[in-house]
Amino acid sequence: MRAFAELLDRLSLTASRNAKLVLLRDHFANAPDPDRGWALAALTGDLVFDAAKPAFIRKAVEARMDPVLFGWSYDYVGDLAETVALVWPARPGANREPELSEVVDALRGASRAEVQRLIEGWLDALDATGRWALLKLMTGGLRIGVSARLAKTAVAAVGPVEVSEVEEVWHALAPPYDDLFAWLEGRSARPTADAPGRFRPVMLAQAIDEAVDFGKLDPADYAAEWKWDGIRVQAVSEGGVRRLYTRTGDDISRTFPDVIEALDFDGALDGELLVLREDGMASFADLQQRLNRKSVTDKMLADFPAGIRAYDLLSDGGQDTRALPFAQRRGRLEAFVGALKTSRIDLSPIQPFATWEELAAQRRQPPPGDPALAEGLMLKRWDSVYEAGRPKGPWFKWKRDPFLIDAVLMYAQRGHGKRSSFYSDYTFGVWSEAVDGSRVLTPVGKAYFGFTDEELKEIDKYVRDHTVDRYGPVRAVRADVRQGLVFEVAFEGLQRSTRHKSGVAMRFPRISRIRWDKPAGEADELATLERMLAQMEGR
Amino acid sequence: MIRPEALLCPRPEGLYCAPGDFFVDPVRPVTRAVVTHGHADHARAGHGTVIATPQTLAIMAERYGADFAGSVQPVPYGQSVGRDGVDVTLVPAGHVLGSAQAVVAWKGLTMVVSGDYKRRRDPTCPPFEPVPCDVFISEATFGLPVFRHPDDGHEIAKLLRSVQQFPERSHLVGAYALGKAQRIIALLREAGWDRTIYVHGALDRLNHLYEKHGVALGPLAPATSTTKQDFAGQIIIAPPGALADRWSRRFPDPVLAFASGWMQVRARARQRGVELPLVISDHADWDELTATVDELRPGELWITHGREEALLRWAQLHDIKARALALVGYEDETED
Numbered sequence: 001m002r003a004f005a006e007l008l009d010r011l012s013l014t015a016s017r018n019a020k021l022v023l024l025r026d027h028f029a030n031a032p033d034p035d036r037g038w039a040l041a042a043l044t045g046d047l048v049f050d051a052a053k054p055a056f057i058r059k060a061v062e063a064r065m066d067p068v069l070f071g072w073s074y075d076y077v078g079d080l081a082e083t084v085a086l087v088w089p090a091r092p093g094a095n096r097e098p099e100l101s102e103v104v105d106a107l108r109g110a111s112r113a114e115v116q117r118l119i120e121g122w123l124d125a126l127d128a129t130g131r132w133a134l135l136k137l138m139t140g141g142l143r144i145g146v147s148a149r150l151a152k153t154a155v156a157a158v159g160p161v162e163v164s165e166v167e168e169v170w171h172a173l174a175p176p177y178d179d180l181f182a183w184l185e186g187r188s189a190r191p192t193a194d195a196p197g198r199f200r201p202v203m204l205a206q207a208i209d210e211a212v213d214f215g216k217l218d219p220a221d222y223a224a225e226w227k228w229d230g231i232r233v234q235a236v237s238e239g240g241v242r243r244l245y246t247r248t249g250d251d252i253s254r255t256f257p258d259v260i261e262a263l264d265f266d267g268a269l270d271g272e273l274l275v276l277r278e279d280g281m282a283s284f285a286d287l288q289q290r291l292n293r294k295s296v297t298d299k300m301l302a303d304f305p306a307g308i309r310a311y312d313l314l315s316d317g318g319q320d321t322r323a324l325p326f327a328q329r330r331g332r333l334e335a336f337v338g339a340l341k342t343s344r345i346d347l348s349p350i351q352p353f354a355t356w357e358e359l360a361a362q363r364r365q366p367p368p369g370d371p372a373l374a375e376g377l378m379l380k381r382w383d384s385v386y387e388a389g390r391p392k393g394p395w396f397k398w399k400r401d402p403f404l405i406d407a408v409l410m411y412a413q414r415g416h417g418k419r420s421s422f423y424s425d426y427t428f429g430v431w432s433e434a435v436d437g438s439r440v441l442t443p444v445g446k447a448y449f450g451f452t453d454e455e456l457k458e459i460d461k462y463v464r465d466h467t468v469d470r471y472g473p474v475r476a477v478r479a480d481v482r483q484g485l486v487f488e489v490a491f492e493g494l495q496r497s498t499r500h501k502s503g504v505a506m507r508f509p510r511i512s513r514i515r516w517d518k519p520a521g522e523a524d525e526l527a528t529l530e531r532m533l534a535q536m537e538g539r
Numbered sequence: 540m541i542r543p544e545a546l547l548c549p550r551p552e553g554l555y556c557a558p559g560d561f562f563v564d565p566v567r568p569v570t571r572a573v574v575t576h577g578h579a580d581h582a583r584a585g586h587g588t589v590i591a592t593p594q595t596l597a598i599m600a601e602r603y604g605a606d607f608a609g610s611v612q613p614v615p616y617g618q619s620v621g622r623d624g625v626d627v628t629l630v631p632a633g634h635v636l637g638s639a640q641a642v643v644a645w646k647g648l649t650m651v652v653s654g655d656y657k658r659r660r661d662p663t664c665p666p667f668e669p670v671p672c673d674v675f676i677s678e679a680t681f682g683l684p685v686f687r688h689p690d691d692g693h694e695i696a697k698l699l700r701s702v703q704q705f706p707e708r709s710h711l712v713g714a715y716a717l718g719k720a721q722r723i724i725a726l727l728r729e730a731g732w733d734r735t736i737y738v739h740g741a742l743d744r745l746n747h748l749y750e751k752h753g754v755a756l757g758p759l760a761p762a763t764s765t766t767k768q769d770f771a772g773q774i775i776i777a778p779p780g781a782l783a784d785r786w787s788r789r790f791p792d793p794v795l796a797f798a799s800g801w802m803q804v805r806a807r808a809r810q811r812g813v814e815l816p817l818v819i820s821d822h823a824d825w826d827e828l829t830a831t832v833d834e835l836r837p838g839e840l841w842i843t844h845g846r847e848e849a850l851l852r853w854a855q856l857h858d859i860k861a862r863a864l865a866l867v868g869y870e871d872e873t874e875d
Contacts, residue, residue: 077804420787
């Protein structure tokens with residue numbers, strides 16, 4: 001338990017992805033079986049307990065100490081698990097610290113009443129970090145900033161093997177994954193991946209470099225499709241098992257019963273999850289209403305009907321089609337989708353073109369209908385096999401040009417890790433009219449990348465030289481008509497938002513240029529954003 | 540029996556002893572001051588006469604210059620100085636080099652001003668000595684049951700393990716310039732880290748002073764170098780304020796560590812962008828504060844500064860007469 005607790009403790013304060021990978025990899029390489037397997041399951045969300053409710057924990061601690069002192073402590077710390085971990089008045093004579101596997105075995109086997117007695121004994125035996133980890137584990141949800149994908153990437157590094165290889169076998173495995181570790185350490189053969197309904201690691205596209213790539217590519221070698229603005233999914237239906245996965249292999253079947261019901265086939269489809277209405281696809285904002293929900297209501301199913309726009313076929317009636325060239329897969333996909341009797345699954349059409357110039361014109365001015373909502377184009381080599389990961393060459397994404405707006409820097413916040421000595425996170429605003437008729441800046445977004453290291457130094461200096469107020473790690477920067485720093489901000493789209501004062505939220509904003517030359521008073525108006533939003537909605 | 544308030548009472552300048560005519564740790568210039576230890580909020584410049592341990596006087600001279608007071612009266616540990624029937628004895632407090640409790644005795648009444656103190660071992664200063672007394676006047680910086688400092692050996696091991704796990708990064712440890720920095724260095728030496736430890740310029744003078752007083756710190760070097768990579772795999776000690784300062788940009792992808800009792804609370808570490816909190820404090824934690832009162836069983840407990848309400852509550856529950864003095868001006872181990 002100690003090693004696991006110290007791992008969680010470090011992860012909870014580590015921002016850098018690389019540093020997290022080192023911590024995780026070292027743990028998976030060094031912790032014994034089956035503890036490391038249970039740790040992996042806890043991190044990937046495959047081991048969730050609700051053995052102890054917060055109310056029970058609170059009662060247990062208040063039976064041992066003055067509730068007033070506990071109340072003050074909780075007020076100060078603000079997190080129940082952490083407070084209890086710190087204040088727990090341990091009774092002497094506790095047993096040795098439990099191993100993670102002992103805790104897991106007990107939680108899985110024991111009755112609720114027994115578990116509650118065990119918990120107090122464990123809390124007595126552990127130190128503060130151990131108690132914190134135990135309470136996090138028991139109350140469900142570690143929330144330490146590690147995704148299932150990151151945990152799998154770290155475990156793959158134990159081999160090392162590619163993370164896609166771990167993903168390929170993942171859905172045939174069960175905690176505590178003894179067979180996975182045995183394979184990674186060369187003690188046994190690779191576990192079988194033949195579980196019906198399993199996830200296949202996805203193939204990803206490189207971003208195209210217009211200046212370099214087009215000169216070398218023959219348009220006849222490539223198919224073009226629109227890049228749909230939803231989320232990438234894999235829909236699998238095999239031997240009665242139906243599953244919907246995200247591109248990292250997270251199972252989201254429960255959130256989309258309407259889609260699962262439509263998977264009346266035997267095979268595995270690669271496609272885009274969208275809200276599909278009779279008149280075509282809806283915006284990403286509509287799809288967001290359906291994402292990350294624990295439960296789905298009938299009203300939500302009716303208002304935001306989900307479907308799949310299919311663009312690849314990975315398995316067809318029990319045959320793995322991934323080794324076939326794209327042209328052949330496409331032919332089979334068209335027949336496969338054509339045979340389905342559902343309106344929830346349609347086909348992503350091929351956009352014909354003869355020259356790159358012609359395609360560029362279509363990208364600039366998409367035909368009316370769904371393509372007008374697309375994020376850009378996808379290019380796929382007709383002869384490409386379906387290969388996990390992001391190989392260079394077979395597939396490219398060619399995103400539409402971003403929207404641009406000139407905004408004024410209003411607040412700057414200290415960064416994390418490498419950037420902790422820099423003010424690197426910027427809140428920017430555009431002009432709007434106050435009640436009294438004066439021009440005021442309204443914040444419209446936040447960005448923390450898009451600039452070079454050299455530019456970061458210059459902005460950091462600007463922030464320090466023009467600070468007008470400080471709130472902890474945040475500095476308010478002078479921003480008025482006469483003095484202010486203008487950023488050209490690039491973004492992918494706009495959505496209405498009640499959570500933002502401006503009423504709009506930007507998707508994927510970043511700093512595209514620093515306009516040292518531009519007077520702050522000439523930055524854009526909120527009305528400009530509102531016009532852009534109306535255009536996007538009206539398409 | 541005399542009322543304790545006749546011997547010591549709170550005044551805006553600090554705790555005042557009327558029969559002996561002196562203040563303890565006054566926050567404004569006064570004629571006669573007893574100074575418990577060298578931290579800036581307890582030891583200020585500009586008093587007429589300062590009575591303190593020789594080490595504390597040396598620290599004050601180092602920080603403020605030789606003319607920091609009109610005159611000084613060094614009182615080594617265990618020795619007393621008397622005036623008008625009031626005896627003041629300085630007894631180790633275990634907080635930092637030279638730190639002392641002021642034991643004030645008059646007409647059979649004994650009052651102990653703890654100053655800042657801790658109960659656990661510290662390789663840089665002698666341990667706290669409990670003195671039986673009628674009134675114990677305690678600090679309460681960490682006077683809340685959430686503050687329970689782990690074993691410092693465990694915290695140092697955490698730092699060394701991280702150095703091993705991230706050999707290409709440097710480890711930048713924030714530590715207060717007086718006491719904490721030297722304690723961290725000494726603890727690292729005890730744990731077997733015998734390589735050069737790099738230090739921020741602001742620590743130089745106090746490091747020398749500690750060494751002059753017999754605290755060996757091993758090989759130290761200024762944290763200046765022409766190439767970033769020289770600091771990969773190294774440990775650097777700096778005052779907390781320097782961690783997020785432009786100064787820290789010279790190090791390769793530093794792991795920010797901070798040695799402080801406040802690091803016990805995760806949100807505090809997160810706020811400061813600390814990746815590796817080291818819960819190492821020079822103050823008594825909750826268990827030490829309460830155990831000390833339990834051990835001394837004074838007639839009364841007075842609390843000078845810190846989170847007094849929780850300690851008051853605890854004293855109430857344990858039938859110990861207690862009062863909070865709510866002295867202002869002591870901000871030891873604050874955020875910056």
